[in-house]
Amino acid sequence: MLFHVHMRVALPGDMPAETAAELKAREKALAQALQQSGHWRHLWRIAGAYENISVFDVADNSELHELLTQLPLFPYMQIDIRPLCRHPSSIHDGDR
Amino acid sequence: MLFHVHMRVALPGDMPAETAAELKAREKALAQALQQSGHWRHLWRIAGAYENISVFDVADNSELHELLTQLPLFPYMQIDIRPLCRHPSSIHDGDR
Amino acid sequence: MLFHVHMRVALPGDMPAETAAELKAREKALAQALQQSGHWRHLWRIAGAYENISVFDVADNSELHELLTQLPLFPYMQIDIRPLCRHPSSIHDGDR
Amino acid sequence: MLFHVHMRVALPGDMPAETAAELKAREKALAQALQQSGHWRHLWRIAGAYENISVFDVADNSELHELLTQLPLFPYMQIDIRPLCRHPSSIHDGDR
Amino acid sequence: MLFHVHMRVALPGDMPAETAAELKAREKALAQALQQSGHWRHLWRIAGAYENISVFDVADNSELHELLTQLPLFPYMQIDIRPLCRHPSSIHDGDR
Amino acid sequence: MLFHVHMRVALPGDMPAETAAELKAREKALAQALQQSGHWRHLWRIAGAYENISVFDVADNSELHELLTQLPLFPYMQIDIRPLCRHPSSIHDGDR
Amino acid sequence: MLFHVHMRVALPGDMPAETAAELKAREKALAQALQQSGHWRHLWRIAGAYENISVFDVADNSELHELLTQLPLFPYMQIDIRPLCRHPSSIHDGDR
Amino acid sequence: MLFHVHMRVALPGDMPAETAAELKAREKALAQALQQSGHWRHLWRIAGAYENISVFDVADNSELHELLTQLPLFPYMQIDIRPLCRHPSSIHDGDR
Amino acid sequence: MLFHVHMRVALPGDMPAETAAELKAREKALAQALQQSGHWRHLWRIAGAYENISVFDVADNSELHELLTQLPLFPYMQIDIRPLCRHPSSIHDGDR
Amino acid sequence: MLFHVHMRVALPGDMPAETAAELKAREKALAQALQQSGHWRHLWRIAGAYENISVFDVADNSELHELLTQLPLFPYMQIDIRPLCRHPSSIHDGDR
Numbered sequence: 001m002l003f004h005v006h007m008r009v010a011l012p013g014d015m016p017a018e019t020a021a022e023l024k025a026r027e028k029a030l031a032q033a034l035q036q037s038g039h040w041r042h043l044w045r046i047a048g049a050y051e052n053i054s055v056f057d058v059a060d061n062s063e064l065h066e067l068l069t070q071l072p073l074f075p076y077m078q079i080d081i082r083p084l085c086r087h088p089s090s091i092h093d094g095d096r
Numbered sequence: 097m098l099f100h101v102h103m104r105v106a107l108p109g110d111m112p113a114e115t116a117a118e119l120k121a122r123e124k125a126l127a128q129a130l131q132q133s134g135h136w137r138h139l140w141r142i143a144g145a146y147e148n149i150s151v152f153d154v155a156d157n158s159e160l161h162e163l164l165t166q167l168p169l170f171p172y173m174q175i176d177i178r179p180l181c182r183h184p185s186s187i188h189d190g191d192r
Numbered sequence: 193m194l195f196h197v198h199m200r201v202a203l204p205g206d207m208p209a210e211t212a213a214e215l216k217a218r219e220k221a222l223a224q225a226l227q228q229s230g231h232w233r234h235l236w237r238i239a240g241a242y243e244n245i246s247v248f249d250v251a252d253n254s255e256l257h258e259l260l261t262q263l264p265l266f267p268y269m270q271i272d273i274r275p276l277c278r279h280p281s282s283i284h285d286g287d288r
Numbered sequence: 289m290l291f292h293v294h295m296r297v298a299l300p301g302d303m304p305a306e307t308a309a310e311l312k313a314r315e316k317a318l319a320q321a322l323q324q325s326g327h328w329r330h331l332w333r334i335a336g337a338y339e340n341i342s343v344f345d346v347a348d349n350s351e352l353h354e355l356l357t358q359l360p361l362f363p364y365m366q367i368d369i370r371p372l373c374r375h376p377s378s379i380h381d382g383d384r
Numbered sequence: 385m386l387f388h389v390h391m392r393v394a395l396p397g398d399m400p401a402e403t404a405a406e407l408k409a410r411e412k413a414l415a416q417a418l419q420q421s422g423h424w425r426h427l428w429r430i431a432g433a434y435e436n437i438s439v440f441d442v443a444d445n446s447e448l449h450e451l452l453t454q455l456p457l458f459p460y461m462q463i464d465i466r467p468l469c470r471h472p473s474s475i476h477d478g479d480r
Numbered sequence: 481m482l483f484h485v486h487m488r489v490a491l492p493g494d495m496p497a498e499t500a501a502e503l504k505a506r507e508k509a510l511a512q513a514l515q516q517s518g519h520w521r522h523l524w525r526i527a528g529a530y531e532n533i534s535v536f537d538v539a540d541n542s543e544l545h546e547l548l549t550q551l552p553l554f555p556y557m558q559i560d561i562r563p564l565c566r567h568p569s570s571i572h573d574g575d576r
Numbered sequence: 577m578l579f580h581v582h583m584r585v586a587l588p589g590d591m592p593a594e595t596a597a598e599l600k601a602r603e604k605a606l607a608q609a610l611q612q613s614g615h616w617r618h619l620w621r622i623a624g625a626y627e628n629i630s631v632f633d634v635a636d637n638s639e640l641h642e643l644l645t646q647l648p649l650f651p652y653m654q655i656d657i658r659p660l661c662r663h664p665s666s667i668h669d670g671d672r
Numbered sequence: 673m674l675f676h677v678h679m680r681v682a683l684p685g686d687m688p689a690e691t692a693a694e695l696k697a698r699e700k701a702l703a704q705a706l707q708q709s710g711h712w713r714h715l716w717r718i719a720g721a722y723e724n725i726s727v728f729d730v731a732d733n734s735e736l737h738e739l740l741t742q743l744p745l746f747p748y749m750q751i752d753i754r755p756l757c758r759h760p761s762s763i764h765d766g767d768r
Numbered sequence: 769m770l771f772h773v774h775m776r777v778a779l780p781g782d783m784p785a786e787t788a789a790e791l792k793a794r795e796k797a798l799a800q801a802l803q804q805s806g807h808w809r810h811l812w813r814i815a816g817a818y819e820n821i822s823v824f825d826v827a828d829n830s831e832l833h834e835l836l837t838q839l840p841l842f843p844y845m846q847i848d849i850r851p852l853c854r855h856p857s858s859i860h861d862g863d864r
Numbered sequence: 865m866l867f868h869v870h871m872r873v874a875l876p877g878d879m880p881a882e883t884a885a886e887l888k889a890r891e892k893a894l895a896q897a898l899q900q901s902g903h904w905r906h907l908w909r910i911a912g913a914y915e916n917i918s919v920f921d922v923a924d925n926s927e928l929h930e931l932l933t934q935l936p937l938f939p940y941m942q943i944d945i946r947p948l949c950r951h952p953s954s955i956h957d958g959d960r
Binding site for chain 9: 673674675732733734736737753754755756757758
Binding site: 002004027028031032035036042043044045046047048052053055082083084085086087088089090091092 | 098100123124127128131132138139140141142143144148149151178179180181182183184185186187188
């Protein structure tokens with residue numbers, strides 16, 4: 001089941017550079033693991049912004065909640081979620 | 097080059113049913129042709145809404161403009177566009 | 193799987209009274225059938241407004257989309273959807 | 289008498305972890321006591337957000353005010369309230 | 385129990401003058417009856433606008449809903465409602 | 481001359497508890513004095529919020545400005561003001 | 577007593593040209609009479625818009641309401657009002 | 673050439689009282705000098721708010737920019753600007 | 769003197785095709801004449817939208833008002849204007 | 865390929881003056897280098913605001929992202945981006 005997830009990141013201005021670097025490294029490692037496992041199906045950067053557009057493929061709402069809230073940058077993100085389903089004009093099977 | 101496109105459709109309440117059906121049929125045919133040609137890379141329905149989330153793959157801004165404005169439903173859509181690029185945490189090549 | 197659904201109804205001012213009455217009667221019948229089947233778990237009127245707050249229990253996003261878009265009043269509603277899951281402080285089992 | 293209550297929590301970034309943990313433990317204990325007493329009838333987490341959707345069952349506006357303002361997390365919450373009443377299409381008695 | 389009610393009226397531009405005059409006359413008669421009965425406790429015009437600020441005194445949310453939805457101008461009003469209670473600095477008894 | 485005044489209070493999270501208590505005590509004393517003198521005609525708490533709805537009765541705009549800006553909590557309040565006048569459907573004399 | 581009044585005009589697209597011309601002529605005549613009498617103290621056009629910025633000098637809120645609601649274009653205007661008073665840095669006497 | 677300027681001031685809560693007093697004194701002196709020179713033609717306080725409504729008379733956009741950005745409170749103000757011109761219904765010469 | 773002008777066009781859905789074509793032809797002719805005369809210095813289409821971004825070079829606010837309000841599509845446009853001046857980091861002379 | 869870029873700068877109130885001056889000097893140097901290379905085609909100051917309107921000429925979305933995110937003031941800016949293309953009424957070749 002697919003969800004459209006728009007994440008905007010805003011780190012506090014006074015966060016030490018090492019803390020930020022460490023958070024981002026952990027975020028990147030987890031994001032890549034979730035892409036490998038197929039849960040984080042798409043991940044794009046919005047040009048000129050510290051934001052991303054993502055599509056998650058999860059079993060249900062609870063799994064979506066668990067995946068997002070465990071992200072190291074979760075406390076610093078504003079997240080907008082829209083549930084997706086197959087478009088009747090799509091040429092792909094299922095909700096791809 | 098990828099663009100994130102969010103389309104919201106609002107047909108006038110007094111549009112005759114045949115006109116709407118004919119517009120939708122032409123929209124569907126063109127949407128499928130553009131998916132086949134690779135320009136309309138992703139197309140999802142937002143659950144519970146007459147809206148879609150799309151990703152277009154175009155040569156430049158002008159091609160994006162031409163593709164969108166030729167859609168039969170274009171006069172009845174509100175469209176929000178965000179340019180995309182590769183996310184540094186993506187495991188995919190290029191801007192996929 | 194639960195979804196929080198907020199529906200705001202706005203019938204066109206020039207809709208004939210019989211058309212409105214017939215739409216509402218069909219809406220009521222379907223709403224009650226979906227409550228009986230357990231898909232439309234909660235339904236409240238917001239005081240002083242032509243709006244309702246609902247909780248749907250569906251198998252996935254697609255079923256939510258199908259249930260909402262078949263409602264007779266769907267073309268006249270603005271719908272906001274938020275996916276729900278179990279709250280860690282809830283005393284109820286599952287996502288009840 | 290039912291009220292729909294939407295709570296969004298935002299703890300200050302510099303709150304010590306123990307303070308936050310202690311606040312949340314007290315919040316959870318009180319939330320569960322109010323569910324047991326029947327005042328906090330429904331409590332759901334919104335997936336992917338530090339927000340909840342609740343339905344309170346209170347004697348009047350004053351009781352609602354007292355219950356909400358005594359919550360340990362009240363100073364850190366944005367709260368939106370809508371009064372509810374029975375929906376004419378509901379199959380439940382009273383305002384259930 | 386008191387509720388703060390903000391009503392904004394917008395009659396359609398093509399409503400015949402007699403229809404508007406008849407609606408307003410019925411609205412005025414009912415507003416005065418509800419003031420006499422004590423349910424519509426305060427009623428002020430906002431200067432320079434077709435809006436009013438009102439305070440209703442009702443038994444519960446359902447009575448508020450019934451009073452507002454029976455107003456002849458209800459279909460043409462946008463209504464915002466906030467539940468009120470006694471302010472701790474008020475010098476008046478109860479929620480006056 | 482009446483004005484509708486909506487006050488939202490937001491004290492800084494790091495204000496010492498004694499400072500807040502002292503400010504609130506001075507605010508309450510002044511609010512009660514202004515109610516006694518007839519300048520602050522109505523004062524209600526909005527249920528579940530640190531906000532109030534007030535009606536001021538002042539000689540002119542300047543007096544309104546002086547009364548509001550001398551409030552101890554003024555620097556921590558967002559204030560919305562609407563001038564009021566008699567409603568043609570009111571059963572009360574003058575602008576009561 | 578001065579009020580800052582921002583008026584935005586939006587005539588219906590299907591209003592006959594003569595009706596619009598006649599409304600504007602009556603509006604102009606009344607606006608000039610109110611300037612002559614000193615009630616409409618300032619009147620400017622916002623460049624590139626069908627909007628004006630005005631300052632009214634009236635005895636009280638009721639007079640402001642009466643002057644504005646009698647304007648021929650009142651039904652087609654969105655009006656925002658802010659009460660003004662003397663600025664402590666002004667070099668002018670009174671609230672000029 | 674006239675511009676309508678709306679200034680909202682928000683001093684940081686932790687600014688020392690002497691700093692604020694010194695800034696305001698310098699702001700007042702400059703505001704009065706610019707009124708004397710005819711550049712700051714009107715200056716009003718919005719009742720109940722730390723905001724002002726001003727009309728500037730400048731040679732061009734650059735002069736407006738220079739006058740505003742040299743104000744001591746400029747870093748603490750949100751400023752909205754609308755270019756003005758003569759209203760066709762004005763009884764005054766030029767853009768007065 | 770330069771102004772940044774953002775125009776959004778929305779033609780009524782029921783405007784006859786010939787009327788729209790004739791309006792657009794007159795708009796284009798005037799836009800090109802104003803570009804030739806140097807008043808309409810830049811004109812770009814926003815990709816995927818019936819909007820343009822323009823920069824006008826005019827003698828003063830009044831000339832800007834006259835140029836914009838004589839555009840054939842003016843009654844169907846929402847226009848946002850921001851006055852421009854030379855940026856201190858610009859490598860161009862004047863406000864180019 | 866052209867993009868319309870609107871930048872709003874907000875430096876933290878507690879940033880030391882030397883830090884701000886050093887950031888601005890580096891920003892200016894880079895902005896001028898990018899103008900010289902033709903990537904930053906237009907740069908204007910919005911009068912009375914710490915904002916600029918810019919037009920960038922880049923090869924694709926990725927280059928736009930790299931240019932903007934390397935700006936020394938990037939962490940302190942809110943940036944809005946709209947893709948541009950040639951306007952059919954433009955008298956200039958290409959997307960100029």
